Amino acid sequence: MDVQSLLLISGALVVIAVCVFMLFELRARTLRTRVVDVQGTLRFEAHTFSIEVKQTAKQILVHVNAGHLTRRPLLGGSDEVQQGPLDVTLPAPGLTIAVKPPETTPREGQDRPRATGLYSITVRASDGLINAAQNLPGGYETTLEISNIPEPVAKSLGNFSNRLQIWADKMEHRLKAELAQKEEDSARIEKEATLLAQSAAAAGPQNGQELANDQVARWRKVAGFRGAHSEVSIAANGKVHWFIDLAEDGRVTIHTNNRTIHTSLLGASFLPDKLDLQILVRDDYWTEEDRVMTGFRLFDGLPPDDRRVWKDRLETARNKLDKAANLGEGHQR
Incomplete structure (x- = not known):
């Protein structure tokens, strides 16, 4: 067998080897x-x-x-x-x-x-x-x-x-x-609006204040604490526009836009706007894998200086909780 034949056979073997390799690689890729x-x-x-x-x-x-x-x-x-x-x-x-x-x-x-x-x-x-x-x-x-x-x-x-x-x-x-909470809230809001309108018409503004105080008392009973710092915005008929109740240990009750939450400020964020302050807190569904925060807008109608005081107060409470939880002074947005 001459050299040329050996080269042809070697070349053919190389081509076959390459084809086999490519076939296995293609199968492995699939x-x-x-x-x-x-x-x-x-x-x-x-x-x-x-x-x-x-x-x-x-x-x-x-x-x-x-x-x-x-x-x-x-x-x-x-x-x-x-x-x-x-x-x-x-x-x-x-x-x-x-x-x-x-x-x-x-x-x-x-x-x-x-x-x-x-x-x-x-x-x-x-x-x-x-x-x-x-x-x-x-x-x-x-x-x-x-x-x-x-x-x-x-x-x-x-x-x-x-x-x-x-x-x-x-x-x-x-x-x-x-959705269930939304339906329940709609029914409750409609019922409360009717009662508030009837009561306010019968007894005037003072009765509206008493109705709002009763509502705040109910929220505090559910939360299990009475905050050291609180603020509320009330309509003439007693409807609560927004409410916040902050305890010294960082627990907080927030109500706004017909939504109420009892939680803590651990990991919370605070985003100031021209007219209000958005507070992002963890709800019951928050996990390390699903870090979706629930937002609430508060303090519309308050003077800017009062909103800044509240922001500083909330950040101080949040930082204490984060530090205790080994999160440091930073927080997850």
Whole structure:
């Protein structure tokens, strides 16, 4: 065998080796997944699709190279269907992700079907709950189907989807609680407004003050403390526009815009405006993973110097709590 033949054989072997390597690399790439968790964004990445969690916006973004999307109007009407490469934004409340076991195909001349070894993913969501919270009609029920998912990718997604489902369920529970509270508040406000109007008409401004004092007393009873510093804005009929009751240990009761919270100033933020002060505090749903703060606007109608005094007082109480909790003087916005 001459040198030229050896070179040709060697070259052919090299080409075959490269092709085999590329084939294995391509297969490995189709099975490779990773989870990225950076600055409040959690993302699952696979070769043919990705799922990104936007915690602040309470949404997920799904990108898929080949998917089947169905959007069904909640108020009736024809379905909207899309296929192919898709970028879909879905609300977190009510979201579900189902990883289905391998599909099967029939075998010609045999009773038992043949397992394909490929999984499928179904993502379902509805914006009906969010629309109801925003007093918007209708909405869509959305179903996104992704097929031909290899088993390692499906199992990896299963671990990610469990974490995602816990977060989505919490968002749904929170939103349902807010809706129930909103309905309860509306009924209570309507009833109180009627009673206040009747009482104020019968007894004049003095009776309105007494009604407001009774309301403040009820809030203090629920909170379990009477603040060392308090401020309240009252209408002539006794309706409380806003109220704050601050205890020496940093506990606080805040009422404004028909919302009331009993919490503490741990990690709170204070954003001054021209006419008021926005206070951001932790509610019952706040966690280290979901650092969404609840905002309340107070002190409209107070002179600027009085608002500054309150801001300094609140910051002092907040800093003491943060320091005691080993957060230092800084705070999470």
